[in-house]
Structure formats: structure tokens, C-alpha cells
Amino acid sequence: xxxxxxxxxxxxxxxxxxxxxxxxxxxxxxxxxxxxxxxxxxxxxxxxxxxxxxxxxxxxxxxxxxxxxxxxxxxxxxxxxxxxxxxxxxxxxxxxxxxxxxxxxxxxxxxxxxxxxxxxxxxxxxxxxxxxxxxxxxxxxxxxxxxxxxxxxxxxxxxxxxxxxxxxxxxxxxxxxxxxxxxxxxxxxxxxxxxxxxxxxxxxxxxxxxxxxxxxxxxxxxxxxxxxxxxxxxxxxxxxxxxxxxxxxxxxxxxxxxxxxxxxxxxxxxx
Amino acid sequence: xxxxxxxxxxxxxxxxxxxxxxxxxxxxxxxxxxxxxxxxxxxxxxxxxxxxxxxxxxxxxxxxxxxxxxxxxxxxxxxxxxxxxxxxxxxxxxxxxxxxxxxxxxxxxxxxxxxxxxxxxxxxxxxxxxxxxxxxxxxxxxxxxxxxxxxxxxxxxxxxxxxxxxxxxxxxxxxxxxxxxxxxxxxxxxxxxxxxxxxxxxxxxxxxxxxxxxxxxxxxxxxxxxxxxxxxxxxxxxxxxxxxxxxxxxxxxxxxxxxxxxxxxxxxxxxxxxxxxxxxxx
Numbered sequence: 001x002x003x004x005x006x007x008x009x010x011x012x013x014x015x016x017x018x019x020x021x022x023x024x025x026x027x028x029x030x031x032x033x034x035x036x037x038x039x040x041x042x043x044x045x046x047x048x049x050x051x052x053x054x055x056x057x058x059x060x061x062x063x064x065x066x067x068x069x070x071x072x073x074x075x076x077x078x079x080x081x082x083x084x085x086x087x088x089x090x091x092x093x094x095x096x097x098x099x100x101x102x103x104x105x106x107x108x109x110x111x112x113x114x115x116x117x118x119x120x121x122x123x124x125x126x127x128x129x130x131x132x133x134x135x136x137x138x139x140x141x142x143x144x145x146x147x148x149x150x151x152x153x154x155x156x157x158x159x160x161x162x163x164x165x166x167x168x169x170x171x172x173x174x175x176x177x178x179x180x181x182x183x184x185x186x187x188x189x190x191x192x193x194x195x196x197x198x199x200x201x202x203x204x205x206x207x208x209x210x211x212x213x214x215x216x217x218x219x220x221x222x223x224x225x226x227x228x229x230x231x232x233x234x235x236x237x238x239x240x241x242x243x244x245x246x247x248x249x250x251x252x253x254x255x256x257x258x259x260x261x262x263x264x265x266x267x268x269x270x271x
Numbered sequence: 272x273x274x275x276x277x278x279x280x281x282x283x284x285x286x287x288x289x290x291x292x293x294x295x296x297x298x299x300x301x302x303x304x305x306x307x308x309x310x311x312x313x314x315x316x317x318x319x320x321x322x323x324x325x326x327x328x329x330x331x332x333x334x335x336x337x338x339x340x341x342x343x344x345x346x347x348x349x350x351x352x353x354x355x356x357x358x359x360x361x362x363x364x365x366x367x368x369x370x371x372x373x374x375x376x377x378x379x380x381x382x383x384x385x386x387x388x389x390x391x392x393x394x395x396x397x398x399x400x401x402x403x404x405x406x407x408x409x410x411x412x413x414x415x416x417x418x419x420x421x422x423x424x425x426x427x428x429x430x431x432x433x434x435x436x437x438x439x440x441x442x443x444x445x446x447x448x449x450x451x452x453x454x455x456x457x458x459x460x461x462x463x464x465x466x467x468x469x470x471x472x473x474x475x476x477x478x479x480x481x482x483x484x485x486x487x488x489x490x491x492x493x494x495x496x497x498x499x500x501x502x503x504x505x506x507x508x509x510x511x512x513x514x515x516x517x518x519x520x521x522x523x524x525x526x527x528x529x530x531x532x533x534x535x536x537x538x539x540x541x542x543x544x545x546x547x548x549x550x551x552x553x
Contacts, residue, residue: 051373051553067552070276074376085367087293097292100285101376 001027001062001148001179002048008056009043017043019203021057025196027147028176029210032194033183034262039200041183042082045150048181049079062147075102078146080137082153086125091136094125102144110143113169117162131157138166142173149180155189167193187258197258199265207265211256218270219248220257234264245270276378283381290385298389305351306401313344313409345402349457352398357464357476359386360548364468364475369553379549387541391461452533459537466544469551 007021017040025031035041046052047059050066050073059066064073086094091114099105114121117135125133134157141149155163171193174180182190197214199207209217218233224241226232235244243257245264264270275282291298362368375382460483467482468475494511502512515523522530 046553049374051370053552069373069379071279071282071376071378071381072273072276074374077374079370079374081367081370083367083370085371089293093292097289101282101289 001025003060004057005059006057007047007054007059009040009047009052010055011043016203018055018200021200021203021205023198023205023208025179025181025198027179029196030170030174030180030182030190030194031196031198032187032190032258033181033198033200034187034258035183035200036266037185040203041200042152044200045079045152045181045183046081048148049077049150050074051079076104076146077148077150078102078141078144079150080134080141080152080154082156084133084137086133086136088124088126090124091119091121095121095140098140099143102146104145106143106145109145109173110139113139113142113173116165116169131159131162134158135162135166138169142169145175145178147178149174149178151180151182153184153186154182155184155186163189187262191256191258197261199262201266207270214256214261215248215253216251217248218256218261218264219246219252220244220254220260221246234260234267234269236260236263278378278380282377283384286375286377286381286385287388289375290389301355302397302401305348305355305398306405308351309344309348309402309405310408312347313406314412316344317409317413344406348398348402352395353461353464354476355394355398356390356461357468357479359390359465360469361475363548363551364471364473366553369551373551373553379545383545383548387465391465395461449530452530455537456533459533459540462537462540462544466540466547469544469547 002023002025004021004023007018008016009018010016021044033041033044043052047054048061048066050069053067061073062076064070066073066077089097095107095110099107111121114136117132117139119128119132119136119139125136128136134154138151138154141151155166158166167189170180182194184190194211196210197207198205220243222238222240222243223229226235226242226244229244229246231246231249233245233247235242237243243260245257245260261270362372372382377385463483464476464479467479471478491511494513495506495509498506498510498512502514506512513525515525517523518527
């Protein structure tokens with residue numbers, strides 16, 4: 001579905017952001033895009049959405065080159081940007097004006113999600129709080145049923161109940177022909193819903209594996225002491241002692257600690 | 272690529288509906304503000320320059336001064352129309368709105384044609400109509416509460432009200448002016464104001480106007496430079512020497528250049544504006 005080959009990108013008068021980035025992503029998965037600040041996660045989403053041209057290499061999404069902004073491509077791609085805004089109209093008016101552009105738009109799904117998020121359709125969008133507007137944007141994006149959903153920091157600004165609602169709604173509404181890419185710093189918000197982890201650093205793809213593969217290869221644990229543990233790949237101090245990553249022994253799996261995994265990958269303890 | 276990827280009438284009508292649903296109130300408010308402002312302005316002009324504006328005679332030398340009040344009102348209307356056209360792509364002026372606009376599932380040509388239709392075609396038509404209505408309303412108001420100063424008493428001509436832009440041309444140019452070229456000059460300037468803001472992220476309209484004046488200034492400088500190169504003994508300082516050559520019986524090279532600019536520059540501005548929008552990025 002998404003084929004990125006040798007992507008190059010650099011903002012004017014800045015260090016190159018992507019020097020040789022290649023990845024292939026297929027439908028039917030929710031991908032967590034992780035990286036340090038300034039690693040280029042949002043830029044990558046913007047490039048995939050067609051907002052920024054790539055500097056080199058090639059990107060093909062469902063047969064389209066994103067920056068051509070073919071209307072059929074745009075009708076099947078939806079981006080939730082980190083910074084967003086709405087006109088001064090009611091939710092209802094906005095939906096009526098915008099939904100005709102998305103051929104697979106599901107009004108019932110939208111109403112259901114809005115109900116779960118406790119959003120009143122008669123309210124004006126610019127009178128809602130930032131979190132409420134974010135919830136509306138997420139609801140609208142999911143209701144478009146676009147094949148490619150790009151979510152940039154979707155849980156920023158959401159309160160604690162809304163974050164769990166978001167996870168539940170996302171998992172229940174995504175179908176096998178959709179690909180969702182979530183870029184976030186708040187890995188705990190998404191660790192239960194993603195089924196693939198992509199980590200970018202220094203302009204290259206550092207890590208790209210599905211959750212099953214991670215489970216089969218690495219074991220995440222918390223121990224009170226490191227004494228006697230010889231196979232630790234990476235460890236971090238925590239209030240209970242140490243959080244550790246080590247190779248899986250005899251197929252025993254553990255819940256994945258995404259934060260620990262990320263730090264282990266970035267410190268090159270895991271390749 | 273499918274032809275419908277370039278232009279699709281259904282998608283275009285959706286885009287029109289989208290714009291009217293979301294910006295309809297803003298358009299109405301702008302039209303209402305224009306109507307009110309022009310009404311007050313014309314009334315003010317009548318009051319301040321009664322002899323020059325409201326009453327005129329076809330006889331004598333008064334005609335030139337009579338039309339001044341009308342010209343100022345008409346130009347104020349044109350400036351407001353220019354502002355309306357020049358803000359066609361105000362969504363491109365900030366990152367958030369630019370994202371929404373660029374990601375809207377419509378083709379570039381549709382996104383480009385939509386403001387042309389709304390702002391240039393419908394907008395211009397409505398602005399002229401409202402200007403005419405304003406002028407008539409102002410006349411009716413003025414007739415109800417006439418302010419008769421000493422100027423009026425001295426005019427013995429026929430009291431004819433001519434606040435109509437279409438009739439006005441008859442007085443102003445005596446039928447000799449190159450009307451088509453004048454109209455196309457306005458169209459070209461309108462398309463410049465439409466397309467040029469796409470090249471800027473902030474203060475789009477202001478920068479476009481500055482570019483316009485900078486362009487004129489640089490053109491004059493170029494002529495001054497050429498004049499000094501080709502006619503070294505004949506020009507001094509910032510003077511320009513133009514050599515006119517008769518191209519046909521009625522037209523010389525300078526007129527031809529001016530006509531070419533008037534008639535065709537709008538095409539140039541429309542095309543570069545389209546490609547600028549097509550290549551726009553966040």
C-alpha cells in the first residue's frame with residue numbers, strides 16, 4: 001500500500017531529515033511511528049499526505065504519488081495534524097459541507113463516535129475546547145473510512161477517559177483494507193492498539209517489526225536487581241528497581257514496554 | 272490519469288457548496304459591509320462636493336470637475352473589490368488553514384476555478400450592482416434631505432443625476448477612449464491581485480501590492496537605463512526617452528506594448544497562479 005524507497009528530505013538551511021529512508025507498509029494494520037523530537041515523524045506524515053514534496057527517492061501510495069494531490073488520492077487519505085483549526089460553523093454544517101468529498105463516509109459511524117465522545121452536533125466548532133475539537137476531528141477522520149489514516153499526536157489534548165475511548169473506538173472502527181499510521185511521543189497511549197512499530201532516527205529507518213515479532217524475540221521485565229542477569233540488552237532505573245529488555249527464553253512472552261523498546265532501539269541495544 | 276482527476280463537474284459543485292456552506296455568512300457580511308460603506312461614502316461625497324458630484328450639465332467646462340466625486344466613489348468601490356479578490360486565497364496564509372485547503376479532495380484546477388467564479392465573476396457582478404443600488408439609494412436620500420450650497424445656485428444646467436457606472440462612461444470619455452483596453456487593464460490588475468498572494472505566506476495582499484509598485488518602479492528604472500544607453504545625449508537624470516515607431520496607421524510601438532500588456536497580462540497571471548497553487552506546499 002505504501003512504498004517508500006530511499007526517501008531524501010531536507011528543509012531549507014537545515015540538516016537533512018531523511019537521508020535514505022525506505023519502508024513498505026500494508027493495509028490492515030495500525031502502525032506506531034516513533035522517533036525522537038525532530039526525527040521527522042510529522043514531516044513524514046505530511047509527505048505521505050501530499051503536503052510536502054519529497055526531496056528524492058520515491059513514494060507510491062495505492063498507485064498515487066502523494067504530492068500530485070490527485071483528488072482520488074485525497075479522497076482516500078485523511079490526516080489528523082497536530083495543529084488544526086475549524087471554521088466558525090456547527091459540527092452539523094461542517095459535516096454536511098465536507099462529507100460529500102469522501103465517497104466511503106459513514107454518517108452512522110460518525111454519529112456513534114460523536115455520541116461516545118459526548119459531542120453535541122449543534123455546537124459550533126470554534127466554541128468547543130481544544131480536546132473536544134480534537135475528538136471531533138478524530139471522529140470525522142474515522143468516519144471517512146479512508147484507506148490511509150495519518151494521525152499525528154492524536155492523543156495530545158485528550159483527557160484520560162477520552163484516551164481510552166480513542167483506543168477503543170480506533171480498534172473497533174478500523175477495517176482490514178485500511179492502514180493507520182500513528183505518530184506519537186506518548187507511547188503508552190497506543191501500545192495496546194498498534195500492531196507494528198516503526199522507529200525513525202537520524203534520517204533512516206531504525207526499526208520496523210510487528211508486535212508478534214517483538215514478542216517472540218524480546219522479553220520485557222522489571223527486576224529489583226541486575227545481579228546474576230547476564231543476558232540484559234538494555235536496562236533503565238525505575239522506582240521498583242530496573243526495567244530490562246532481554247532475549248526471549250523458551251518462548252515465554254511478556255507485555256511489550258514500548259518506551260523501553262524505543263530506548264533500547266535508539267541506544268542500538270536492539271537492532 | 273483519468274480526465275475526472277483533472278476536472279469533475281460534480282466535485283466542482285461540491286466544492287462550491289462547501290465554500291458557500293462554510294463561508295456563506297462571511298460573504299454576506301462582506302457584501303453588507305460594502306453596501307453600507309459605499310452608501311455612506313457616496314452620500315458623504317454628495318454632501319462635500321455637491322456641485323462636483325450630483326448636478327452636472329453637459330455644457331461648459333464644469334464636466335471635468337463634476338466627475339471627480341464620482342470617480343473617487345467608483346475607485347473606492349474598486350479598491351474594496353480588489354481587496355475581496357486579493358483575499359481569495361487567504362486560507363493559504365497560515366499553516367493550519369493551508370493544510371485543510373490543500374488536503375481538500377478536489378483537483379487544483381477546481382480549487383483555482385472556484386474562487387474565480389465566486390470572487391471574480393459573481394463578486395464583480397454583485398459589487399457593480401450594489402454600487403449602482405447604493406448610488407441610487409444615496410440619490411434618493413439626498414433628494415429627501417437636499418443640502419443646497421451656494422455652488423448649486425450658480426449652476427443653470429439641467430439637473431441630471433448620473434451615478435450609473437455605465438452611463439458615466441458617456442460623459443467621461445466622449446466615446447473616444449479605448450474602453451476594451453481599460454476594461455482589460457482592470458481585469459489584468461484583478462487577476463494580479465488574485466494570483467500574486469499565492470506567492471506569499473503572510474501579509475499576502477499587502478506584499479502583492481508592494482510587488483506591483485516595485486514592478487512599475489523597476490520597469491521605469493529599466494527604461495531610464497535603456498534611455499541612457501541608447502540616447503546618451505538626450506536624457507538627463509531620471510528621464511525616459513521613448514522612440515515611437517508607427518506600426519500601423521492608427522498604432523505605434525508604445526501603444527502596441529501598452530495594449531499587449533492590457534489585453535494579455537491577465538492570462539499570464541492566471542497561469543502562474545495556477546501553477547503556484549499546484550506546487551504549493553505546507
